[in-house]
Amino acid sequence: MCIIHTVNSFEDAKKLIDENPNCIILDVREEEEYATGHVKDAVLFPVDDITAESAKEVIPSKDSMLVVYCRTGSRSRMAAQTLCKLGYTDIYDIGGLIAWPYGLIMGL
Incomplete structure (x- = not known):
């Protein structure tokens, strides 16, 4: 059974990532957006792909524990729903990265 957990704060999202080093962080934005800054260890996986x-x-x-984000939260919600329909069971939607306060990795 699929469960999509909504993470409501950047602090909770950072704690979730830090406490689960084996989680897979999915950046579901486009390549150009990813290159301008992404969460450390995030994998580029555009929602349309x-x-x-x-x-x-x-x-x-x-x-696998999946942590999904985009820029504002719309695409991460769509990606989480798609992954759920595909049978993935442990999904955390941290929403938009637009004001992420913990530093970003630049480039591809």
């Missing part, structure tokens, strides 16, 4: 086949290449297990 999420299919059953592409997800298998990026995510090792349907039970």
Whole structure:
């Protein structure tokens, strides 16, 4: 059964990532947006590219802990719902990165 957890603060999102080093952080924005700054260790996986086949290449297990974000929260919600429909079971939607206070990695 799929559960999409909504993370409501940057502090909670950072704590979640720090306490779960094996989580897979998915940046579901476009490549140009990712290059301007992304969360450390995030994997670029644009929402429009999420299919059953592409997800298998990026995510090792349907039970992997997934942390999903975008710029404002709309695409992360869509991505979380798509991943849920594809059978992934442990999804955390941290919403938009627009004011992320913990520093970003630049470039691809």
